[in-house]
Amino acid sequence: MKKRVLILVLFAFMASITMRGQLNDYKYIIVPKKFETFKKENQYMTSTMVKYLFTQKGFTPVYDDELPEDLANNRCLGLLASLSDDSSMFSTKVTVILKNCQSVEVYRTQEGKSKIKEFTAAYKDALEKAFVSFDGINYAYSPKKVEEKQTEPQTVIVSYRNDVKKLEEKTETEVVKQEATLENQSYETIEPETSNFTKAVEKTEQPMITSSMLYAQPIENGYQLVDSTPKVVMKLVSTSIENVFLTDYQGNSGVVLQKDGKWFLEYTEDGEKKLKELNIKF
Template sequence: MKYFFTLLIIALMSINLNAQSVNDYKYVIVPEEFDFLKSPDQYQVNSLTKFLFNKYGFEAYLKRDEKPFDNLTDPCKILYADVKGRATFIKTTLEVVLKDCNDQVIFKTSEGTSKDKEYKRAYHNALREAFYDIEALQYSYNPAGEVQDSQNPQNSTAVSPDAIEVNKKPTQQPPVIKEEVVDTADSQNETSQPSATTITYTSEDGFYKVMQSGTTITFYDDTKKIGVATIGNPETFDITTTDFSGKAFFLEGRLVIQRKIKGIAGVVEMIFTKQ
């Protein structure tokens, strides 16, 4: 019994150290393809991984993305993400691993699981469950470890908005970023079904839904209700959810939300289209 408690204390200390060390890193690189999948971004697992890292405060990029830190004086201030997975007839299991430039594990999540029989939904559900551990870290980049860009040290904390947009080269346009595009999420478990007078919008990344009934719009993250807003002025109105907040407006039949993300310059433009 004494040996068991000793191991438990060591394990807890190890978890605490990992949680602290993650804050020393600002950027996360997500590979184009994970070993357990058969093609790049199959089932859009890589895109979802990047999205979730950004959601919980990191600055994450797919390997193919243009990056603002190519000239870092210390490239070892970058974390490299990997997802380990296995799928059986009974369940799908995934875990997320973060390694440093020396291939040393900095943090590893517990396993997320799903018993869904449809592959894409199973992988997405298992990955979201694994990311509960990332969320629990309450990650906050430690500015004491700030590494400056060798070409522009005064702006080392700023991220080029155009560099974050996937599959697009940097331009001279104003700092507006569009989030990763992922197929529309399934809605079979939606807690609120649209009526005949309800208009349903889905974000381009497929992770958020909006249901508009009159001047009331309700936001959902997958099946979870995250906020309600009132359309006081259709030209622009404020929205606040548990996941994000910002200014919203309608444009050519689409709902556009411009929101700020911590650590990222400019605004992130979320586009919601009618289903």
């Protein structure tokens, strides 16, 4: 019995190491704003919650319509997240699946289950349980090494009248520039010069947080914050912790929480954690 338990533990450990190596090959997690299993975009806050949970586990999640330039040019840098939903009338059951650019499944979490009756809270609870599968993986992006192709040297032979002279070996990126005599021969490279041209990235305009007062209006499963315009600045999703809310600020997953009587927004942008103080009136 002890041997069997030890074998299972070793198998789980080796599987964790193997899976970590597979996930480390990918720089991004692509999160759809509308999962195939749902009819509406971000239904039950599933897209927001999945993006937030991946951030908490150390990954770099991005929405499918807000890809960074390197990922837009090479989709194989990221894994596409999807949900397998086997929910019934009495319980919510979801599994998170990651597939590469060739639609090959790379990773599948355990099934997260919840018996909460309210849908948004139920999917949040089930997803949190599914994401336990990422504990201990210690993800860290490690780019794949690209093998450089070796160019075989070629011999350039120049025939001039009846004299044949063998020139020094040159790589295929060099050509002979000839003049009237052999003595004045020279070489120039035909390698392309590195361009400093960069493609402009279009950014969608989103509401910014200012120091002015924000007013909390109750909505399903939380609040929406509006300014004096009034314009909705962000939505807050209630959690099981008092005065702690999930939010999505300018495409970045974040948390709004109260500390020492003040409200703060904490979110991650380009891998850097940021903190903003909010002036909220409930």
